[in-house]
Amino acid sequence: MQPAVVWDPALLGYDLGGEHPFNPVRLDLTVRLATELGVLDGVELLVPEPATDTELYRIHAEEYLAAVKLAPTAGWDVGHGLGTADNPVFSDMHDASALVVGSTLLGARKIADGEARRAVNIAGGLHHAMRGRAAGFCVYNDCAVAISWLLDHGFDRIAYVDTDVHHGDGVQAAFYGDPRVLTVSLHQHPFTLWPGTGYSAETGSGEAEGTSVNVPLPPGTRDAGWLRAFHAVVPSLLEVFRPQILVTQCGVDSHEEDPLADLALSVDGHRTIYATLRDLAERHAEGRWLAVGGGGYQLIRVVPRSWTHLMATVLDRDVKPETPLPPNWVNTVLRAAPSAELPPEMTDGRDTTYHSWGDGADDPVDVAIRDTRRALFPLHGLDPDDPRD
Numbered sequence: 001m002q003p004a005v006v007w008d009p010a011l012l013g014y015d016l017g018g019e020h021p022f023n024p025v026r027l028d029l030t031v032r033l034a035t036e037l038g039v040l041d042g043v044e045l046l047v048p049e050p051a052t053d054t055e056l057y058r059i060h061a062e063e064y065l066a067a068v069k070l071a072p073t074a075g076w077d078v079g080h081g082l083g084t085a086d087n088p089v090f091s092d093m094h095d096a097s098a099l100v101v102g103s104t105l106l107g108a109r110k111i112a113d114g115e116a117r118r119a120v121n122i123a124g125g126l127h128h129a130m131r132g133r134a135a136g137f138c139v140y141n142d143c144a145v146a147i148s149w150l151l152d153h154g155f156d157r158i159a160y161v162d163t164d165v166h167h168g169d170g171v172q173a174a175f176y177g178d179p180r181v182l183t184v185s186l187h188q189h190p191f192t193l194w195p196g197t198g199y200s201a202e203t204g205s206g207e208a209e210g211t212s213v214n215v216p217l218p219p220g221t222r223d224a225g226w227l228r229a230f231h232a233v234v235p236s237l238l239e240v241f242r243p244q245i246l247v248t249q250c251g252v253d254s255h256e257e258d259p260l261a262d263l264a265l266s267v268d269g270h271r272t273i274y275a276t277l278r279d280l281a282e283r284h285a286e287g288r289w290l291a292v293g294g295g296g297y298q299l300i301r302v303v304p305r306s307w308t309h310l311m312a313t314v315l316d317r318d319v320k321p322e323t324p325l326p327p328n329w330v331n332t333v334l335r336a337a338p339s340a341e342l343p344p345e346m347t348d349g350r351d352t353t354y355h356s357w358g359d360g361a362d363d364p365v366d367v368a369i370r371d372t373r374r375a376l377f378p379l380h381g382l383d384p385d386d387p388r389d
């Protein structure tokens, strides 16, 4: 069964304009790079339909949809976080945003229908959008709508893992009281980065206590620290939660060169993360894996390489790190951006070996590991201080 790859150039219409960092050129360059490397050879790209209003109402308020539709022609402030520097109003904003949701829903449908075990949509991952408010470049929350849809189509244990540098606050908020959805977010510490949430103590409410997981990492965390924290927290919780599907937001603004944040991962780290997520889906979720994109603002040097690795991982066509960047792709980039300094290969030359938590060393990420394990593990019958758990 071939994985579902969702892509349509119409998704480039989600364009916040001008100098806004969320520039759709990153998606275009990614698809071109993956194509040049043969990652998409023989793969039918699935063309999405916009999500309907009814589908969007799963997560979003009716008055918010009305405001999004009205905003481009209103001539006044429609509120709801729209028209700010982060979330500028653009023409076709509703249609373009609904198409992003429809593209993630299409991937979810293919998995729910048994037509694919895995699906990938690099245009998705708009994890900050709230019920009645745009936030952090996100108008509608495709991740949350897709999870909500899956809950009504045969799934009642869904694990969401968010590797974006920012806290996955919109998805966490949507399911904070829902024990059927385990949300996990690893991100730069909220003291030091917008949106200022995602503390270890945010663990879910009521009967969902223990199903919201946050690992706030110190600025400067590199691949080895990130992976140490991930492995100290996530696999054990997945083993206990026994998800039927893994939904992952794969933002790549955790890269060292990203202009908006201060973690220090590499393309090699991202590649390792994707292989790890694939393994976890195989081991804990019967192989079902819905992967979406997210943040990532080093548009030329980082996003295309990292998300090409993501698509390759989903397709089991892993690209070797030392693979050179194809000349056709390089020429395309240089025609548009003659001063771009491109890396030569699909690697940053980093070794992603990490040391497991509990090795006696005192790594800077161990504060986060201890806090998160102590907040969560007892709720799942696990020992927070025993590295074997």
Ligand SMILES: [Zn+2]
Pocket (backbone or CB within 6 Å): 164, 165, 166, 251, 253, 294, 295, 296
């Ligand atoms: Zn982000």
